[in-house]
Amino acid sequence: MTRQLHLNAFLVPPGASPAAWRHPAANAAAGVDFATVLAFARTAERAKFDAVFLGDLAGVPLESQDVLSRVSAVNDSFEPITLLGALAAATDHIGLIGTASTTCNEPYHLARAFASIDHISGGRAGWRVVTSLSDGEALNFGLDANAGDGTRYERAGEFLEIVTGLWDSFDDDAFHHDQATGVYFDPAKLHPLNYRGKHLSVAGPLNIARPPQGRPVIAQAGDSAEQKRLAAQFAEVVLAGNRDLAAATEFYAELKERAAGFGRAPESLVVLPALSVITAPTEDEARAKRDQLAQLMPPQVAFAHLARTLGGVDLSGYPIDGPLPELPEPDQPEGTQAQVYRRARERGLTVRQLAAEISDDATTLVGTPVAIADHIEEWFRAPAADGFTLVFPYLPGALEDFVDLVVPELRRRGLFREEYDGKTLRDHFGLSRPVSRHS
Numbered sequence: 001m002t003r004q005l006h007l008n009a010f011l012v013p014p015g016a017s018p019a020a021w022r023h024p025a026a027n028a029a030a031g032v033d034f035a036t037v038l039a040f041a042r043t044a045e046r047a048k049f050d051a052v053f054l055g056d057l058a059g060v061p062l063e064s065q066d067v068l069s070r071v072s073a074v075n076d077s078f079e080p081i082t083l084l085g086a087l088a089a090a091t092d093h094i095g096l097i098g099t100a101s102t103t104c105n106e107p108y109h110l111a112r113a114f115a116s117i118d119h120i121s122g123g124r125a126g127w128r129v130v131t132s133l134s135d136g137e138a139l140n141f142g143l144d145a146n147a148g149d150g151t152r153y154e155r156a157g158e159f160l161e162i163v164t165g166l167w168d169s170f171d172d173d174a175f176h177h178d179q180a181t182g183v184y185f186d187p188a189k190l191h192p193l194n195y196r197g198k199h200l201s202v203a204g205p206l207n208i209a210r211p212p213q214g215r216p217v218i219a220q221a222g223d224s225a226e227q228k229r230l231a232a233q234f235a236e237v238v239l240a241g242n243r244d245l246a247a248a249t250e251f252y253a254e255l256k257e258r259a260a261g262f263g264r265a266p267e268s269l270v271v272l273p274a275l276s277v278i279t280a281p282t283e284d285e286a287r288a289k290r291d292q293l294a295q296l297m298p299p300q301v302a303f304a305h306l307a308r309t310l311g312g313v314d315l316s317g318y319p320i321d322g323p324l325p326e327l328p329e330p331d332q333p334e335g336t337q338a339q340v341y342r343r344a345r346e347r348g349l350t351v352r353q354l355a356a357e358i359s360d361d362a363t364t365l366v367g368t369p370v371a372i373a374d375h376i377e378e379w380f381r382a383p384a385a386d387g388f389t390l391v392f393p394y395l396p397g398a399l400e401d402f403v404d405l406v407v408p409e410l411r412r413r414g415l416f417r418e419e420y421d422g423k424t425l426r427d428h429f430g431l432s433r434p435v436s437r438h439s
Contacts, residue, residue, distance in 0.1 A: 005380055005415045006387030006429060008053045008097070008239075008272055009044040012073050013037050015394035016276065018305060019296035021072040023394045030395065031077035034086060040395055041087050044094055047403040048417050050428040051095030051126060052087070053219070053239070053389060054080040058104045059137040067304040081113045088121035095425035097126035097219055097237075102159040103152055104132050104141050108202055110159075111166035114216045115208045123212035123424035126237065127163075128219040129230075131156050151199075153226040158197040160218070160234045165193045167215045168436045169205030191438050214434045217425050222255060222271075223336065231269070232258030236431055239389050240273040241336055248273055248384035270429050273379070276364040276391040279372050279401050286366045293394055294356070306355040311337050320352045364393055369405040376406075377415060 013030035014020045021028040030036040041052045057074055068075060080098035087096055096117065100110050110127070118125035131152040132138065174189035193204030219237035222228050231238050238255060242248035256266040278293075280286040307315055318325050324344040344354045365375055379385045392398035410416040426433055 002414075003380075003386075004417065004430060005376070005410065006270060006272060007047075007049045007416065008051045008237075008387070008389040009040070009049050009399065010053045010055070010274070010389050010391045011037065011040050011044075011395070012055055012391075013040065013077070013395055014072065015398070016391045017293055017297070017393040018071045018073070018301045019293055019298070020394040022296040023293060023397070025397050026394060028072065029076070031072055034078075034083075037078070037083065038087065038090050040399060041091055041094060043396065043399055043403055045091055047407045048420055049094060049390075050387070051097050051124075051425060053097040053126075053128065054083060054099060055128075056080045056099040056101070056130075057134065057137065058101055058132065059134060059140045061134055061136045061308070064300075064304070067300050070298045070301050081117065084117050084125065085120055088117060088124065091121075091124075093124075093420045093423070095124045095126055095217070095428055096121055097128050097217070097425075099128040099130055101130050101132045101137070102156040104137055107159050107162040107200060108166065108204075108206070111163040111206055112208060114163075115167060115206065115211045118211035118213055118216045119208070123426070125211070125213070126217035126219050126425055128239065129156065129160065129235070130221070150226075153230060155199040156230060157233075158195075158200045160230070161197070162193065162195050162200060162202045164215055164218075164234070165195060165437070166202070166204050166206040167211055168438055169193065170210050171436055171438060172210050172214075175209055189438075210436065213424050213426050214436070217429065217431065222251075228255060228258060231255065232264075233262050235269060237270045237272060237429065240271055240385075241339070242273055242384075243339070245379060245382060245384055248379065249382045252382075252384050267430065268432070270386045270431070272387050272389045273385050274391050275376070275388040276393060277372055277402055277406070278364055278366045278393060278398055279369055279405050281368065281405070283367055283371070286368065289397070290364065290366045290393075297356075299355075302355040303351075306340075306351075309336065309340050315351055318351060321350050324349065324351055324354055364391075369409045372402075372406045373409040373413065373415075376410065377413060380415065 013036060014026040014028060020026055027033055027036045044052050061074055084096045084098045114125050114127045169191055171189035175185045176183050190205055193202055195202050217236050218234055219239060220231045220235040222231040222238040223241050232255060240251060242251050252271050255271060259269045278286055278290050280289060307313055365372060376388060390402060407416060411418060421427060
């Protein structure tokens with residue numbers, strides 16, 4: 001069977017850029033306008049994307065009121081599981097992946113919520129697993145600060161063991177619904193979990209039938225060492241952040257090899273690096289679109305975004321047109337923070353230049369549909385990716401341009417589907433339906 005390119009649409013209404021809400025074609029209130037978000041999802045479904053992917057932050061960041069007052073996404077957006085339920089009822093084929101934190105939730109709640117979404121959608125649900133980093137989130141859940149990496153990822157591992165176990169509470173054929181005999185389900189096919197770990201304890205069973213997919217698809221980032229370990233064991237979709245082809249190719253091979261160490265087949269894990277795109281029929285038109293968005297970025301937001309990317313470092317005492325100062329080595333040498341350090345040092349960027357690049361997302365691929373398709377095909381064939389999680393700096397324009405200009409080019413090359421081949425998110429990704437651990 002010919003290898004199939006996969007495409008996710010990362011939806012951050014009204015766009016991934018902090019300045020997107022100021023775009024003249026934007027609905028500034030898109031974050032809480034369901035009709036607008038639904039239109040984005042239907043555009044992705046029209047293009048036969050595998051899934052839409054929703055991010056989340058369970059709290060307002062601890063930043064200055066001046067900075068916060070100039071951005072939309074972190075202040076005014078739907079809770080993703082609620083939104084998934086609404087989208088499930090209003091779409092037919094596209095997968096629905098929502099972010100939920102193992103730090104700010106309890107496993108029983110999330111197991112039940114995502115099982116419900118899978119039933120409502122007919123098997124199209126996915127859970128993007130994160131561990132919260134922001135102290136602003138911690139303060140909303142009875143914590144003074146977020147735990148260190150070791151504790152957060154230990155808890156996340158237990159959390160995933162519990163949730164996947166709860167999804168197997170009932171066998172697939174447990175429910176008889178026999179009105180004549182009065183037997184609703186076979187009690188021999190109900191399995192309590194009785195999990196007790198270092199951080200979490202859950203008795204189970206889950207009070208809902210096994211999800212249509214067996215288990216909703218599990219998605220996760222995989223950049224740091226801890227994330228790679230957890231992804232290799234549990235994840236079925238990995239949302240990677242590499243932007244260099246050689247590093248991405250190495251990462252791809254490493255992750256597939258790590259998965260094999262847990263007895264998993266390489267095709268059981270789909271690697272989808274993030275790819276931010278702005279396209280137009282000509283390169284000049286594409287650059288003009290990028291420049292228009294860049295001019296809308298408030299400088300306060302640019303510097304705050306850079307500080308956050310660098311792990312909360314205070315840059316206020318350093319010359320804005322001087323080089324990035326020597327700072328402590330990042331805790332995760334392969335993560336986003338380390339990549340930003342290397343970019344600044346290797347290219348000799350000033351603090352001002354680096355802030356502009358990070359906040360305006362100058363790493364966005366800007367070009368013609370052919371140039372965008374060339375990049376996608378090169379990475380796909382390397383192989384450095386099984387597809388991409390497309391990030392759209394502003395909506396709806398960047399999404400519509402990709403759908404109308406790049407997708408036809410990918411189809412012309414035989415890389416992307418014309419129609420959906422199956423009904424579930426697992427079908428779209430080519431993932432097998434997991435057998436219950438009790439079978």
